[in-house]
Amino acid sequence: xxxxxxxMIFGGNVPVGKLDSSARWSGTLAVLISLTILCLMHWYNLxxxxxxxxxxxxxxxxxxxxxxxATSLCSVSAIALVGLGEDRLNxxxxxxxxSVIIAGIALVAMLFDGYFTTAExxxxxxxxxxxxxxxxxxxxxxxxxxFAIVIWSYEKSLPLxxxxxxxxxxxxxxxxSIADSHIGGEEE
Amino acid sequence: xxxxxxxxxxxxxxxxxxxxVLVTINLSISDGYHSESFKRFGNALLTAYVxxxxxxxxxxxxxxxxxxxxxxxxxxxxxAIGIGxxxxxxxxxxxxxxxxxxxxxxxxxxxxxxxxxxxxTAMLLAAVLAIxxxxxxxxxxxxxxxxxxEE
Numbered sequence: 001x002x003x004x005x006x007x008m009i010f011g012g013n014v015p016v017g018k019l020d021s022s023a024r025w026s027g028t029l030a031v032l033i034s035l036t037i038l039c040l041m042h043w044y045n046l047x048x049x050x051x052x053x054x055x056x057x058x059x060x061x062x063x064x065x066x067x068x069x070a071t072s073l074c075s076v077s078a079i080a081l082v083g084l085g086e087d088r089l090n091x092x093x094x095x096x097x098x099s100v101i102i103a104g105i106a107l108v109a110m111l112f113d114g115y116f117t118t119a120e121x122x123x124x125x126x127x128x129x130x131x132x133x134x135x136x137x138x139x140x141x142x143x144x145x146x147f148a149i150v151i152w153s154y155e156k157s158l159p160l161x162x163x164x165x166x167x168x169x170x171x172x173x174x175x176x177s178i179a180d181s182h183i184g185g186e187e188e
Numbered sequence: 189x190x191x192x193x194x195x196x197x198x199x200x201x202x203x204x205x206x207x208x209v210l211v212t213i214n215l216s217i218s219d220g221y222h223s224e225s226f227k228r229f230g231n232a233l234l235t236a237y238v239x240x241x242x243x244x245x246x247x248x249x250x251x252x253x254x255x256x257x258x259x260x261x262x263x264x265x266x267x268a269i270g271i272g273x274x275x276x277x278x279x280x281x282x283x284x285x286x287x288x289x290x291x292x293x294x295x296x297x298x299x300x301x302x303x304x305x306x307x308x309t310a311m312l313l314a315a316v317l318a319i320x321x322x323x324x325x326x327x328x329x330x331x332x333x334x335x336x337x338e339e
Contacts, residue, residue, distance in 0.1 A: 136311070
């Protein structure tokens with residue numbers, strides 16, 4: 001996926017580090033293959049297994065979290081492109097389609113059984129993944145807020161810098177004479 | 189200023205809406221919500237808060253050094269512990285946070301850290317895909333000529 005994303009970005013119109021235009025297509029293909037492999041890990045026998053042939057419990061944490069977060073971020077990117085960029089409606093639409101595709105994958109997994117995982121197990125895991133994402137994001141925001149309060153209170157308590165006295169008449173005259181000598185110029 | 193604020197609200201809505209839609213569909217298909225959802229939410233919140241707090245505390249040492257405020261890390265630690273205790277009290281008063289699969293508190297702490305690592309990896313990979321796709325869309329457009337001299 002990282003190789004594909006690199007190729008997709010730098011195969012386009014970038015001012016520096018531009019790759020061959022074929023990198024864009026090979027990159028897109030690599031991203032599609034990586035997404036297909038992830039889907040095969042759910043719907044085919046590529047599912048990571050744990051001891052005694054049981055499904056790896058971390059896979060069922062990873063997969064719904066990835067799907068939920070990816071669809072959410074793609075949606076944010078699409079709105080950000082329209083809201084903050086200029087004339088980016090076409091690109092935003094493509095990102096929205098990507099968001100819907102990823103949401104569609106999640107929906108299919110909710111409705112149809114995987115190779116080792118049933119649809120009900122996936123639905124339970126999706127609940128927990130949503131709780132995980134919400135908890136993690138809130139925890140990070142709370143920690144940043146706690147330390148921001150400390151820094152804000154310290155910065156607020158700092159004394160204001162003392163202002164320097166205005167220039168004297170002598171100093172003003174000196175500055176005017178320097179400016180005059182540079183602005184005037186001489187006829188050749 | 190008002191426009192900037194509304195665009196932030198729109199971005200927050202765009203972030204939450206797809207998750208809410210999927211969860212709502214999940215709720216309509218399933219019998220009800222998962223009984224351990226709140227426990228997982230509480231554990232994820234506290235683990236992310238503690239780990240992020242440790243990271244920011246390290247930054248506060250550099251802040252204290254650069255701004256000549258030697259007590260800043262200590263004050264930061266006190267504030268972080270205070271808020272952490274408040275959040276923990278609020279969560280525990282609602283429900284027990286110990287997941288049934290874990291035998292004790294230490295097992296729960298270790299399990300939470302490993303769990304957060306897995307979730308964070310999934311979120312990181314999702315971010316790679318979303319941010320990469322965004323930049324790929326931006327650079328995919330043909331170069332527009334702004335000035336005649338560019339040709």
